[in-house]
Amino acid sequence: MSQPTNETSPASPPPARRDFIREMVAEDVASDRFGRQIATRFPPEPNGFAHIGHAKSICLNFGIKEEFNGRCNLRFDDTNPFTEDIKYVEAFKQDVEWLGFEWDAELYASDYFETLYDFGELLVTNGKAYVDSQSDEEIREGRGTVTSAGTESPYRNRSVEENLDLLRRMRAGEFPDGAHVLRAKIDMAHPNMVMRDPLLLRIRHAHHYRQGDAWCLYPLYDFAHPLSDAIEGITHSLCTLEFKDNNDIYRWLVHSCGFQRPPEQTEFARLELDYTVLSKRKLLRLVNEKFVSGWDDPRMPTIAGMRRRGVTPEALRAFCETIGVARKPARTELATFEHAVRNDLNMRVPRVMCVTKPLKVVIENYPEGRVEELDASYYPHDVPLTGSRKVPFSRELYIERDDFMENPSKKFYRLAPNREVRLRYGYFITCTGIVKDSSGEISELRCTYDPATRGGDSPDGRKVQGTIHWVSAAQAIDCDLNLYDKLFTIPDPDAVEEGQDFLSVVNPESLVVIERAKVEPSAGGDPIGSRYQFERTGYFVSDPVSQSGRLTFNRTVTLRDSWAKIKEK
RNA sequence: UGCCCCCUCGUCCAAUGGCAGGACAUCGGACUUUGGAUCCGAGAAUGGUGGUUCGAAUCCACCGGGGGCAACCA
Numbered sequence: 001m002s003q004p005t006n007e008t009s010p011a012s013p014p015p016a017r018r019d020f021i022r023e024m025v026a027e028d029v030a031s032d033r034f035g036r037q038i039a040t041r042f043p044p045e046p047n048g049f050a051h052i053g054h055a056k057s058i059c060l061n062f063g064i065k066e067e068f069n070g071r072c073n074l075r076f077d078d079t080n081p082f083t084e085d086i087k088y089v090e091a092f093k094q095d096v097e098w099l100g101f102e103w104d105a106e107l108y109a110s111d112y113f114e115t116l117y118d119f120g121e122l123l124v125t126n127g128k129a130y131v132d133s134q135s136d137e138e139i140r141e142g143r144g145t146v147t148s149a150g151t152e153s154p155y156r157n158r159s160v161e162e163n164l165d166l167l168r169r170m171r172a173g174e175f176p177d178g179a180h181v182l183r184a185k186i187d188m189a190h191p192n193m194v195m196r197d198p199l200l201l202r203i204r205h206a207h208h209y210r211q212g213d214a215w216c217l218y219p220l221y222d223f224a225h226p227l228s229d230a231i232e233g234i235t236h237s238l239c240t241l242e243f244k245d246n247n248d249i250y251r252w253l254v255h256s257c258g259f260q261r262p263p264e265q266t267e268f269a270r271l272e273l274d275y276t277v278l279s280k281r282k283l284l285r286l287v288n289e290k291f292v293s294g295w296d297d298p299r300m301p302t303i304a305g306m307r308r309r310g311v312t313p314e315a316l317r318a319f320c321e322t323i324g325v326a327r328k329p330a331r332t333e334l335a336t337f338e339h340a341v342r343n344d345l346n347m348r349v350p351r352v353m354c355v356t357k358p359l360k361v362v363i364e365n366y367p368e369g370r371v372e373e374l375d376a377s378y379y380p381h382d383v384p385l386t387g388s389r390k391v392p393f394s395r396e397l398y399i400e401r402d403d404f405m406e407n408p409s410k411k412f413y414r415l416a417p418n419r420e421v422r423l424r425y426g427y428f429i430t431c432t433g434i435v436k437d438s439s440g441e442i443s444e445l446r447c448t449y450d451p452a453t454r455g456g457d458s459p460d461g462r463k464v465q466g467t468i469h470w471v472s473a474a475q476a477i478d479c480d481l482n483l484y485d486k487l488f489t490i491p492d493p494d495a496v497e498e499g500q501d502f503l504s505v506v507n508p509e510s511l512v513v514i515e516r517a518k519v520e521p522s523a524g525g526d527p528i529g530s531r532y533q534f535e536r537t538g539y540f541v542s543d544p545v546s547q548s549g550r551l552t553f554n555r556t557v558t559l560r561d562s563w564a565k566i567k568e569k
Numbered sequence: 570u571g572c573c574c575c576c577u578c579g580u581c582c583a584a585u586g587g588c589a590g591g592a593c594a595u596c597g598g599a600c601u602u603u604g605g606a607u608c609c610g611a612g613a614a615u616g617g618u619g620g621u622u623c624g625a626a627u628c629c630a631c632c633g634g635g636g637g638c639a640a641c642c643a
Contacts (some may be wrong), residue, residue, distance in 0.1 A: 018583085019582085033594065048641095077643065080642060080643070082642090083642075114632080136641055139641075140640085140641095143639060145570090145639055146572075147571045147572095147639095148570095148571080149571095150639090178591095181641055191573085192571095192572055192573070192638075193571090193639050194638070201641090218641090220641070220642080220643090222643095225643085241574070241575090241636080242638080242643095244573065244574060244637065244638080245639095246638090251599095269575090269636095274580090300643095322592060323584080323592075324581065324583085324592095326575095326581085327574070327575065328576070328635095328636095329575070329635075329636055329637090330580085330581065332581060332593095333594070335580085335593060335594055336580075338592050339592090339593060346605080346606060351605095364611095380606065381602090381606090381607095382601095382606055382607055383606080393638085411604090414604090423602095424602060425602075426602095467604095469603075504621080533603085533605080535603050535605080537603090559606095560606090561605090562605090566604075
């Protein structure tokens with residue numbers, strides 16, 4: 001495992017991770033259960049942005065396509081004209097592509113409205129559906145409760161002719177919203193609530209973002225989804241646990257509509273991630289109520305947000321791989337996600353020096369006006385990439401304020417009075433004096449350097465405990481840093497106390513802006529979107545948006561910080 | 570309270586009647602021009618009780634716990 005990644009790997013790839021769904025698909029392939037190519041679909045409703053929970057589903061559905069030589073459709077389940085928008089369609093497409101997947105077809109449930117309507121007529125003709133003319137309250141009351149049976153609608157036994165006539169007039173737009181609905185005729189006493197004559201079509205004189213005003217009849221999920229799958233020849237319809245009960249109507253419908261070897265629905269647990277929320281309703285509130293700057297705010301668990309935060313698609317896919325797929329509802333620790341991000345970034349991004357809280361250092365024995373260009377590798381010894389840049393060194397430098405302690409504790413390895421440390425890629429320096437301002441705060445350090453330690457090695461073999469990062473004062477570039485942290489203060493924001501709102505546990509320090517940090521000049525010429533590791537600080541990406549006109553970097557994730565743990569003790 | 574699903578290290582996932590294993594996290598050590606990375610090591614789990622079986626995390630029963638379902642949302 002310690003082999004560099006750029007070496008050729010052994011012929012056989014590691015066996016793909018197996019979960020209960022892939023096991024099932026493998027069996028179905030072996031038995032040719034469906035008599036056709038394995039087919040999955042990713043079926044978002046375009047009413048918000050894709051988030052990391054969608055990423056899990058995307059990786060599953062497209063992963064199965066790739067592993068079993070199948071196909072996978074991107075289908076928008078756009079059956080609700082009130083909530084959907086083309087901008088969400090575009091965002092989903094961009095995010096799936098960014099993750100590195102290709103769909104075999106881009107499809108829309110709303111394109112099936114005609115076909116779906118025809119199935120409605122078919123069901124009516126076969127006596128399996130009827131037009132109900134109760135009000136929505138009457139329908140709700142008639143459904144009964146989880147412990148008591150429902151009651152049949154007085155319209156339940158209309159003749160096929162009457163049903164057909166009504167249905168056609170519903171479609172023709174003769175009735176106002178809510179006047180009638182088409183319902184499946186199943187069992188009003190069914191122990192599964194979903195099977196108590198589920199609604200199939202409803203009247204909505206509404207404008208659809210894609211179909212315009214062509215329809216006033218809109219199918220409901222339980223009607224549209226199974227049939228859309230069946231129409232497309234899907235074999236494995238994968239969805240999350242909360243649709244478990246809907247599986248009964250799914251099977252009833254595809255059989256009632258005459259599909260041979262219809263798709264089979266299988267449910268898996270949706271992703272829950274500590275310190276965040278993943279329901280679109282709640283994400284929408286964060287956006288609308290301005291807790292974040294938008295769907296792509298780097299604090300958002302959306303794919304767009306993570307992209308802007310600097311997360312790579314590879315890291316996101318690796319994360320989805322490690323969390324696995326199972327039927328048990330489970331929360332994943334943030335550390336698991338952060339590990340996936342660091343693990344990926346560590347191997348691919350250049351190291352650069354940036355001082356976040358500058359403290360001026362004057363090297364008293366370094367000639368005034370002199371500037372040296374020191375060689376600095378972009379990558380550490382254990383990352384198999386090469387490349388380097390020059391960093392200027394001069395008499396006046398900045399170091400990190402936290403890298404100096406006037407009265408150091410025992411385990412503090414960094415700079416202190418009369419102590420020697422290494423400047424990364426530079427020289428050994430020793431602190432010889434402290435300058436304080438009128439308020440008693442340290443404003444400047446006086447140091448000496450050892451000219452024999454250029455590059456960071458001492459010819460006499462003496463060691464220093466610490467190595468710190470720095471920039472040359474005159475050449476450093478001012479920049480702003482967006483330091484992002486968890487969006488919520490508690491691991492499960494959905495579980496706030498009674499009467500409390502998840503918005504009450506938004507972390508007020510989820511974004512801390514540092515103005516006028518000092519980054520080494522080499523970063524000035526890089527394109528927006530470049531990722532770095534700021535040595536000893538964290539991974540950052542340059543952001544297209546700058547309030548100040550200065551270069552702005554978003555912190556993707558901090559480095560693991562074992563010093564922080566020592567400090568706590 | 571009806572139906573359905575689920576319960577394995579702190580967390581996530583394996584083990585498909587036959588040695589409970591991996592990853593993250595934690596702790597310790599080595600190495601180190603990032604208190605990063607890497608390497609080595611340690612601790613850490615089958616909810617409970619019965620039953621079937623030569624043998625049970627796995628099958629059965631009961632108990633306990635968690636979750637989903639009563640939108641003209643998806």
